[in-house]
């Protein structure tokens with residue numbers, strides 16, 4: 001009985017480990033999302049369209065007065081690619097430093113996330129893949145709204 | 148019945164009329180609030196949750212800097228009974244939820260069979276408070292920590308003489324619960340588990356306590372939902388019930404549901420519910436339709 005349970009748990013643990021291991025054949029959810037979004041170029045498009053949405057969004061567009069938009073679009077594209085394990089290295093500031101002194105709140109954060117989600121919807125990214133990227137962005141609320 | 152509809156419309160009008168004034172004050176309404184329908188919908192007791200289960204999230208689209216709220220109307224036609232619920236709920240700064248719900252449980256033609264008279268109705272008021280202790284349903288994607296809330300519901304049912312005749316020990320009762328909710332956004336899955344201390348017979352519509360048991364019992368509410376899109380959620384729920392009364396048993400409640408969020412002001416939930424045996428009548432299955440108007 002006991003041995004049986006131990007054996008079952010061991011099999012379950014090994015299966016779980018195999019599913020999470022980079023050696024396994026199955027793509028991770030990040031890799032699948034990266035592919036579904038059209039790789040590095042696709043993510044650059046999402047970053048670009050998302051930023052255009054932000055600049056048309058009355059709730060938050062004023063925050064970007066004087067920003068270097070082409071540079072920001074490039075940094076966002078690289079950042080998304082890095083977040084989805086697409087082989088990019090994000091070279092910008094960390095999120096807390098990048099937004100220091102902007103006094104951003106949760107409504108600002110959610111508005112921006114919504115604008116990027118709408119970009120993904122408009123570019124035809126399936127919902128389950130959208131959520132993989134949004135799940136990477138969500139924990140950035142803390143550093144971004146810290147000051 | 149007509150009064151209840153009218154009542155809901157009036158509450159909706161009153162709340163709608165009051166909303167702009169909030170915008171003028173120091174805090175904002177939830178117009179730019181949350182990203183997903185993370186407040187859930189209004190459940191049978193008026194709290195933020197699914198159809199029959201209670202979730203940890205504070206209702207509405209308010210963020211921690213704003214308030215949000217909603218009114219709802221819910222219609223549950225079962226095999227032998229029908230329930231009509233109306234209520235209002237407010238979420239304050241994503242910390243506190245206050246709710247009020249009125250249930251009219253109509254026995255329809257079954258009333259005559261039970262010797263009560265046709266369309267005999269049992270009325271119930273539920274006043275709820277929920278406080279979020281910790282965790283954020285959306286932002287906490289880098290930890291397994293759920294969002295956790297505690298709540299209390301004061302329930303008051305009329306028709307005391309009938310409830311006592313049925314064996315219920317009281318027409319009023321207080322439920323206490325702790326709810327944990329976790330959104331696995333990467334997987335598009337939402338999981339909820341709630342433990343409730345209660346004496347309520349059929350959530351209190353048949354009173355509280357009874358000959359078989361008159362103490363608090365720990366009951367479980369669980370739900371699992373899949374986010375099909377940012378506006379469309381499908382899920383299943385399970386809720387255990389105490390069986391305190393002598394003349395009838397009570398079964399666990401089950402539901403499968405779909406909720407569609409048209410926009411941040413309007414959502415519709417439809418479900419198939421199986422409430423088991425109610426007042427000796429078996430197989431109380433039926434539909435569940437709920438409209439929620441938010442602000």
Ligand code: HEM
Pocket residue numbers: 060063064066067068069071072075076079091092093094098099104108109110112113137138140144
């Ligand atoms: C998930 C959410 C967000 C992400 C991933 C993000 C990402 C970034 C990145 C990568 C940069 C460039 C950092 C650098 O200069 O090295 C940046 C800068 C900036 N972000 Fe964000 N950000 C987010 C939310 C927000 C929000 C909510 C606002 C305001 C409403 C905002 C406003 C800005 C501004 C104004 C800059 C400076 C641009 C410039 O000076 O050229 N960000 N952000």
